[in-house]
Amino acid sequence: MLSSCSNLLQSPVSIGFIMNPPRLPLSSKPCRIMCLREEGARSPRNTLEGSRRSADYHPSIWDHHLIQSIESSYSDERFTADLDELKLEAKYLLESYKEPSAQLHLIGSMQRLGVAYHLGEEINESLGKIYTNGLWPNHDVHQTALGFRLLREHGHSVPSDVFEKYRDEKGFKKCLARDVRGLLSLYEASHFAIDGEEILDEANKFSAMHLKLLEKQVDPHVAEQVRHSLEIPLRWRMPRLETKYFIDVYDRQECRNPVLLKLAKLDFNIVQSIHREEMRELSKWWNELGLAQKLKFSRDRLLENYLWAVGIAHEPQFSKCRxxxxxxxxxxxxxxxxxxxxxxxxxxxxxxxxxxxxxxxAMDTLPDYLKCCYLALHNFVNETAADIEKDHGWDATALFRKEWESLCEAYLTEAEWFHKGYKP
Known part of the structure; x- marks a missing residue:
């Protein structure tokens, strides 16, 4: 995790990656004032301090001033204009491909290069037509597996028996055992299995076994892709990190499309500049909130938490979500x-x-260190609810309160179990 965070903060892709959010109003000053008490004022019950536990969490390895110093030139408007032109060229490129196999290959590349979100409607339309017309009886295992994976990934109910033609009475045909590209596609497709689809379980074992055997017999660049896929399949990978990896892979391919490659690199760096600005804003918020400085028993993991959010939704339009x-x-x-x-x-x-x-x-009943936690939680919920009401016209406060109450009750139950020595 830490090495991934470091990657995201480093240089752009030779033309990088991490984190311009709309500012969320913060009422952090009251909490900051409360947290600036003397270091020893953690609890009014000083006689019980000895019974407290510590997990010895290491402090954050990320310096606030370092994060604030990270800048990017890709926030300039001229890059946005260049991006719009490349997006239009990519749209024309997709429309120019008429053969389903060529469309699938292009869409697959767009997804792994991280630019498919720019052409969501066009991609959905293309895949919808391919699904309606059916997967093709005369195509090889690579094309069939690629189509199967992309269609299932976009919600189409493709039956797994499309792979029956590559089997005989003994299982998957031996002639597939040396088709590295086909095996890679079959392996990735197998991770979209539904419970009970034995043919895909078989496909997974067959492809993994033969990929391991071929790893030392193929071109070093291909071998690296084999290791990459076997280590973690595409479906389990964080899309943004996969994009950074695949841009380098695609750049080495003879069949690379220059428009697509240029779009991927520029988009990566523009999105990274947005992520960097978000990180700076969040670091400022966290530093001013003061919880990490005062409550040193807790985990201070701002950047790691942000990486989690990026893994869920990295696209620029989801800034508020992140x-x-x-x-x-x-x-x-x-x-x-x-x-x-x-x-x-x-x-x-x-x-x-x-x-x-x-x-x-209710804070009056709490020890000093918990007043900070409570006020931070109270402000966060109210500000988030106000933001939702402003954008969507409904008040989510009651829903948030219900969920936090439920969570804290569950936490309390676990704490009581521990102190009583109870194991459920």
Whole structure:
């Protein structure tokens, strides 16, 4: 995880990657004031300090000033204009491909290069026509497996018996055993199996076995792709990291399309500049909130949490999602560590009751260190709900309160089990 974070903060793809969000209004100053008490003022019950536990989490390896210093030239408007031109060229390119196999190959490349989201409607239309016309009886295993994977990935119910023609009475035909490209596609397609599809389970074992045998017999670049696929299949990979990897692979292919490659590199760097700006904004928020500085027993994992959010939704239009999700995970992690590690039984009961009451006056019952947690949670929920109401016209506060109450009650139950020595 840490090496992945480091990759995302490093240089752009030789033409990189990480994180311009709309600013979310923050009421962090009250919490900051409360958190600036003397270091020893963690709990009014100093006689019980000895019974507290510690998980010895290592401090964050990321420096706030370092994150603030990260800049990118790709936020300039001239790059956006270039991107629009390349997107139009890519659209014309997709429309010019008439053969289903050629369309599938192009769409597959677009997805792995991270630019398919620019042509979502066109890609869905192309795949819809291919699905309607059916997968082709005369195509090789590579084309069939590629089509099967892409169609299933986009929600089409392609039957797994399209692979029956590549089997005989003993299983998958031996003639496939040296077709590296076909085996790679078959292996990736097998991870889209539905429970009970034995033919795809067989395809997975067959392709994996022969890919391992061929790994040392093929071109080094192909061998590297084989190792990459066997290590983690496409379906399990984080799309943005896969894009960074595949841009380099595609750049070495003789059949690469220059328009697509240029679009992928430029888009990667523009999106990275957005991610970097989001990271700077989040680092400023986290630093001003002050939870990490005061509650040193908890995990300080801002960048790792942001990487999680990027893995879920990396596209530029989901900036608010990434920023909000990162804030959520940061606050949730601290509260989790209160219940699991640091908090005393009576303290976590009081915190759970305060969450149920959802009233700032409830903070008066809490020890000082929990007042920071409570106020951070209270502000985050109210600000997120206000943002949702502004954008979508409905108040989500009651829903948020219900879910946080449910979560804290579950945390409390786990804490009580631990202190009682109960194992469910």
């Amino acid at each position: 920023v909000g999700l990162t804030k959520l995970i940061c606050i949730l992690t601290v509260i989790d560590d209160v219940y699991d590690v640091y908090g005393l039984p009576e303290e976590v009961k009081l915190f759970t009751a305060a969450v149920k009451a959802w009233d700032l006056e």
